[in-house]
Amino acid sequence: MRIGIDSDHAIVIGGSLAGMFAAHALRNHFAQVTVVERDDLPEDAGHRAGVPQSHHAHGLLARGQQIIEAQFPGIMAELQRDGALETRLERLVIVTPAGKMTPTQDAESGTFVSRYLLEWKIRQRLMSDTRIRFIFRAEAVGLHTDASRTRVTGVALRYRKGQTGDTTLYGNLVVDATGRRSDAPRWLSALGYDPPPEETVNSGVGYLSRFYRRPNNFPADWDGIIINARPPHNPRAGLILPIEGDRWHVTLGNYAGHYPKAEAATDAGFLEFAQQLADPSLYEAIRVAEPLTPVKMFRTPTNRFRHFEQLRRTPEGFIAVGDSVCAFNPIYGQGMTTSALGSLVLAEVLSDRSPGFERRFQRALARAVDAPWFIATSEDLRWPGVMLQGASPRLGTPLLRRYVTLLLEAACADPVVSRAYMRMLNMLDLPVALLRPAVAVRVFGHALGRRLGLISASDEWALSPAMIAFLRTQALHQK
Ligand SMILES: Cc1cc2nc3c(=O)[nH]c(=O)nc-3n(C[C@H](O)[C@H](O)[C@H](O)COP(=O)(O)OP(=O)(O)OC[C@H]3O[C@@H](n4cnc5c(N)ncnc54)[C@H](O)[C@@H]3O)c2cc1C
Known part of the structure; x- marks a missing residue:
């Protein structure tokens, strides 16, 4: 034509x-x-x-899913028929720099699917x-x-x-x-x-990824997990997203120019990298899972x-x-x-x-x-050496960042706060929603409680009893 x-x-x-x-x-x-x-x-x-x-x-954020479903009606169900996993969002565990986020207790679900x-x-x-x-x-x-x-x-x-x-x-x-x-x-x-x-912001992120088969009978505590880096000391982040074909898409990343070395793209190197995440769950999961593909590396410096x-x-x-x-x-x-x-x-x-x-x-x-x-960018700018160029820093950013730190601490204990944070991350609400009085009162209340010693810092997320039992069986099989 x-x-x-x-x-x-x-x-x-x-x-x-x-x-x-x-x-x-x-x-x-x-x-x-x-x-x-x-x-x-x-x-x-x-x-x-x-x-x-x-x-x-x-990962496709909730807002993205809503838009795509509205533009292509029925597409999420079609993807699910092709093996994409529909799961309640609370089954996606998020380990923030402050610890494991409390489940939001939402009935909302999301579809997990490979990008391709x-x-x-x-x-x-x-x-x-x-x-x-x-x-x-x-x-x-x-x-x-x-x-x-x-x-x-x-x-x-x-x-x-x-x-x-x-x-x-x-x-x-x-x-x-x-x-x-x-x-x-x-x-x-x-x-x-x-x-x-x-x-521009030179976040200096390096990625390592591979696909795994999800182990049979894997204990069903979670369907996916996201472990954030912890500024300024631990620049490693990692995630497991469940995708079609009973697979896990596993990505590990490093921040602020600490690009993974070539050795990290080997079987042993990938596991070793995972072991250094702020939480053991991802490592323990892939340790017993079968890798399906070689490790691919990628850099997004800016x-x-x-x-x-x-x-x-x-x-x-x-x-x-x-x-x-x-x-x-x-x-x-x-x-x-x-x-x-x-x-x-x-x-x-x-x-x-x-x-x-x-x-x-x-x-x-x-x-x-x-x-x-x-x-x-405001989160990335927490890292030493990460800089904004081509624009002036926004007014109030350091204050806001301090508030987000308190908010993440509260989100580890309070489902109302974690829900507000998740809605913002999923682009369902604008960041300003985190400052709503209903959220702010809880954030400051939690911070005060912690300072007065009334609330203890949330425990690191330990492996669940089901997971520990599962790992024991795997170890027995390997003997
Ligand atoms: C490592 C990594 C991980 C990511 N993870 C996520 C995630 O978890 N969630 C998320 O929402 N987003 C993620 N993204 C971003 C996501 O991939 C993109 O936002 C999305 O693909 C939309 O990008 P795009 O269509 O603008 O560009 P691209 O997807 O990059 O596509 C550009 C297209 O243009 C074509 N093209 C280029 N030049 C020409 C030319 N001269 N003539 C004709 N064709 C051309 C290319 O072949 C390609 O098809 C990630 C990105 C990276 C790099």
């Missing part, structure tokens, strides 16, 4: 999650949407080169929509504009071996969804525009927020979404949810496609991204 310069056509560069969420929003506002992806169309749900992060555990199965399902839904077409093995290499260079009119494409097609694709709107390594700043510069100002909304001059017909705009420290699991949120913002802004909607979109997106960016 050839689409001319005059047709009502939107082009999305990048066929990963942010690109697909954007395509979903665009399809109601343009006659045709084309998604251009440089990877091959995968034959099944699995890793692909353009998304190397899928080797690492991906989620992406596969969403792509299947979009590929059956006649308003959306995908072009695979096509790499965008630059933007086309009109003669005055004030309007983007299309994308220059280079095809991978075995693929042919038009080398220019024309459209009324081009959306950059090429992820954290986006070339959009370079493309804009080549057209005589400034690149977007960047705010959190980056590209402030497209601050540009004084931008061409019409161009916007950016997803990680291309804001790439977080992945440890907070915000990327997919924020990309989904971006598509809601896009749909809303597109309801009035009058001149200047591109700028209105970038502004609205920046506002939506602000809270998750603040959550991630």
